[in-house]
Amino acid sequence: MIEVNHLYHSFYVGKKNRRQEVSVLKNINLNIEAGEIVSIVGRSGSGKSTLLNLLSGYIKPSSGEVRIQGENVTNFTESQWAGFRADHLGFIFQSFQLIPSMTSFQNVELPLVMQGVPDKQRKQKVAEIFKRVELEGLEGHYPSELSGGQQQRVSVARALVVNPPIILADEPTGSLDNETEAELLAFIQQLNKEEGITFVIITHDEEVASIADRTVRLEGGSILEEEEMSR
Ligand SMILES: Nc1ncnc2c1ncn2[C@@H]1O[C@H](COP(=O)(O)OP(=O)(O)OP(=O)(O)O)[C@@H](O)[C@H]1O
Numbered sequence: 001m002i003e004v005n006h007l008y009h010s011f012y013v014g015k016k017n018r019r020q021e022v023s024v025l026k027n028i029n030l031n032i033e034a035g036e037i038v039s040i041v042g043r044s045g046s047g048k049s050t051l052l053n054l055l056s057g058y059i060k061p062s063s064g065e066v067r068i069q070g071e072n073v074t075n076f077t078e079s080q081w082a083g084f085r086a087d088h089l090g091f092i093f094q095s096f097q098l099i100p101s102m103t104s105f106q107n108v109e110l111p112l113v114m115q116g117v118p119d120k121q122r123k124q125k126v127a128e129i130f131k132r133v134e135l136e137g138l139e140g141h142y143p144s145e146l147s148g149g150q151q152q153r154v155s156v157a158r159a160l161v162v163n164p165p166i167i168l169a170d171e172p173t174g175s176l177d178n179e180t181e182a183e184l185l186a187f188i189q190q191l192n193k194e195e196g197i198t199f200v201i202i203t204h205d206e207e208v209a210s211i212a213d214r215t216v217r218l219e220g221g222s223i224l225e226e227e228e229m230s231r
Helices: 048-055 078-088 104-114 119-132 148-160 178-195 206-210
Strands: 002-013 020-032 037-041 063-068 089-093 166-170 198-202 214-219 222-228
Touching (some): 020 048, 048 063, 048 166, 148 178, 178 206
Antiparallel strands (some): 002 020, 002 063, 214 222
């Protein structure tokens, strides 16, 4: 489902005449099967976010290859990536990344607007998703009028509304209390089991890693180990 072959990435920092190469990912090889939950762990600066950004096309690798659902996405243009992301990938972030000036309904509707889905179908789909994530009654609330847990549910709803086969999550529980975290993790497991959604989750949190089938540990930009978990 997601295949990463001999992936290297360097950033260049500093002024033009003193540019320095910072090698951030080194020879990453990873094969994520459909229906897996994979957690990516590692110390701050080990390259986790860079890897996720490479899997979602926000940065281009220095070398190596990324294939998603059989498609070689490595050299996609910006607009190819935009289309591919809209059809294949959902995102969940620690900071939710909701648009503050839009209601929760409008936030969830936005990916469908971008896909050009007709109004009536959009409204129907968003209403279904609100029921699914138990947010009914909060459609008209702005993000600032919601609790952290509710905001995260809106962001999960936004990720789910286009039925993506893959969800990429960056510290999804980082801003949540223990109870809300447990609810989100149970929901992720449910989505994985019932809908076969593949999850790749960056985390510092042992609880999150414990719902994963497999944990990939990065150290200094390399995969240190991969650990199979028995769920
Ligand atoms: N745009 C950039 N330009 C230069 N260096 C960068 C850039 N983005 C990340 N880095 C460097 O790459 C390394 C890995 O960063 P990355 O954000 O991938 O780590 P991380 O494991 O996600 O860390 P954290 O857990 O703190 O989020 C760090 O040394 C960071 O300083």
